[in-house]
Amino acid sequence: MSIEMLPQSVSRRSGDEDCPKRTGTLWTASANIITIMVGSGVLSRAWDIAQFGWIAGPAVILLFSFVGYNTSRxxxxxxxxxxPNTGERNSTYMDSVHSILSGAKVKACGFLQHITLFGNAIxxxxxxxxxxxxxxxxxxxxETNWEYSCQILSTPYMIMFGxxxxxxxxxxxxxxxxxxxxxxxxMFVTYSLIGLGLGIAQVAASGSFKGSLTVISVGDATETQKIWSCFQALGNIASAYSFSEILIETQDTIGSPPSEAKTMKKAISLSTVVMTTIYMLCGCxxxxxxxxxxxxxxxxxxGFDNPFWLLDIANAAIVxxxxxxxxxxxQPIFAFVEKQAAQRWPRSELIAKEIKIPVQGLGQYNMNLFRLVWRTAFVIVTTVISMLLPFVFKELVDIISLGFWPLMVYFPVEMYITQKRIPKWSTKWVYLQMLSMACLVISIMATAGLIPDLKEDLKTNQPFGMIY
Structure with a gap:
């Protein structure tokens, strides 16, 4: 084992000749997009469709697949x-905003991106x-055949994940x-297919398709509660197509030629088709x-209780x-903090020193002390917040960031208009601004739909005591 001062990685916003070799492909970019889009949210599309009914539910999914596809491109x-082939590269979302828009919008983008990523990690x-x-x-x-004897505390599992x-x-x-x-x-394909198979088996067993053509009957809920649920489902579907917070970072890993934009657009097309198909199948x-x-x-x-072993496989795949x-x-948060620290304290041994550790069969691992301490602290903080506010913090993040609109629609539209020098009041300019304003209204509606659930979660939340 040896210790030495290694140079900081070269800034990726310089010319290509200064940059490390990039090996990302269409498939790795598509995998990044699909992973960031889903979590276990694909299994929530059925609830979202249920809020709108058979006609409007699938239509909303198709609508936001179109919006997400176009704004991502x-x-x-x-x-x-x-x-697009030889211009200055921007390795992060903030770098793109800095190069094209500059000003206060850079800080706004950085705050929104990192608070969104932080909330997603939780x-x-x-x-x-x-x-x-x-x-x-x-x-x-x-094992017991008695569900009331089975109360599971979340804390040990959050610690294991951490x-x-x-x-x-x-x-x-x-x-x-x-x-x-x-x-x-x-793993996403695995649990999606299991969920789809169990749903088909349930439909076959009942011998009929449930649901209604229009919005579901209010039942015990009030009209106001029903409206909130529709707003929330709208936000869920819109957010399911938002992966802009890691798009530029993913594009920066892609090798060229062909141009990174060309490969990324293929990845966006492939991912959108795959995800829309899975969303529609699982949801319907x-x-x-x-x-x-x-x-x-x-x-x-x-929703299903058998076969229990298949449910175990599906839930393990989700994990x-x-x-x-x-x-x-x-990772984008890690990179941002470490870059800022290196720029502020360029002579610090804690930040620059790396320890070379030989790993049998895997070559050499360069352990950085600052990276070890800071990233461990980050994981501890997200884990503790997860224990304290398991269902509250993500809703707070969505409210603070106003949902999907700024990162998914506003900044891409504004940067595209500026970079392509689209004339004001031209047909394309009007179309893009109308798209942005329509998505802003939807984002406000979706954010409002979170407030009732947030109030309820604040009343019932028990720190370190989430029980299944």
Whole structure:
């Protein structure tokens, strides 16, 4: 083992000749996009469709697939400033905003991006613990045949998830977690197919399709509560197509030629088609199986109770998928903090010193003390918040960031208009501004839909005491 001062990685906003070789492909970029989009949210599409009915539900999914597809393509064109092949590269979302828009918008973008990624990391921790608890709960019921004797506390499972992320967070760079994204994508396909298969079996057993053509009957809920639920479902579907917070970072890992934008657009197309197909299948089959009683997540909420071993496999796949999603959300934050620290204290040994550790069969690992301490602290903070506010913090983040609109629509549209010099009041300019304003209204509606649930969660939240 040896210790030496290693130079800081070269800024990726300089010319290509200064940059490390990039090896990302269409497949690794698509895996990143799919992993960041889903979590276990694909299994919630049935609940979202249930709020609108058979006609409006699938229509809303198709609508936001169109919006997400187009705004993501706009953002991919902003990876290079100027010439799409030889222009200055922007390795992060903030760099793109700085190069094209500048001013206060850079800080606003940075705050919104990082608070969104931070909230997503906490969501991953909470959802992973729920899936682990579901495995324990299902097995307990199977063994005791008495559900009231099976109460599972979340804290140990959140700690287990946190320990796993402490280890994985030591992977130095965003472009080195491509294999984790591919594993997460395979796990996503696994639990999606299991959920789809169980839904089809449920429909076959009942012999009928449940649900209604229009919005579900209010039942015991008031008209106001129904409206809030529709708003919330609208936000859920819109956010399901938002991966802009890691799009530029993913594009910066792609090798060229062909141009990064060309490969990224293919990845966006492939991912959008795959995700829309899965969303439609799982959402429609789940709604057909449960109708107006569709749970928010029909695996975690135990819409099915048999076969228990298949449910265990599905929930285990969700956990592994979320392990990868946590890293995808955290790595841009890690890189930002470490870059700022290196710029502020360029002579600090704590930040620059790396310890070369030979790893049998894997070559050499360069352990950085600052990276070890800071990233471990980050994982501890997200884990503790997950224990304290399991269902509250993500809703607070969505409210603070005003949902999906700024990162998914506003900044891509504004940067595209500026970079392409689209004339004001031209047909294309008007179309893009109308799209942005319409999405802002939807974002406000979706954010408002979170408030009732937030109030209820604040009343019932028990720190360190989430029980399945």
């Amino acid at each position: 706009l953002l991919s064109d902003c990876y290079r400033t100027g010439n 969501r991953c921790s909470v959802e992973a613990s729920l899936s682990m608890m579901a495995i324990k709960y299902v097995n307990c019921i199977h 320990i796993t992320e402490v280890l994985l967070s030591q992977i130095p760079d965003f472009d080195q977690i491509w294999w984790l994204s591919i594993v997460a994508t395979v 089959v789940g709604y057909a199986a449960f109708g107006n009683d569709t749970p928010r997540n029909f695996l975690i909420d135990l 592994i998928n979320l392990v990868g999603a946590y890293q995808l959300n955290s």
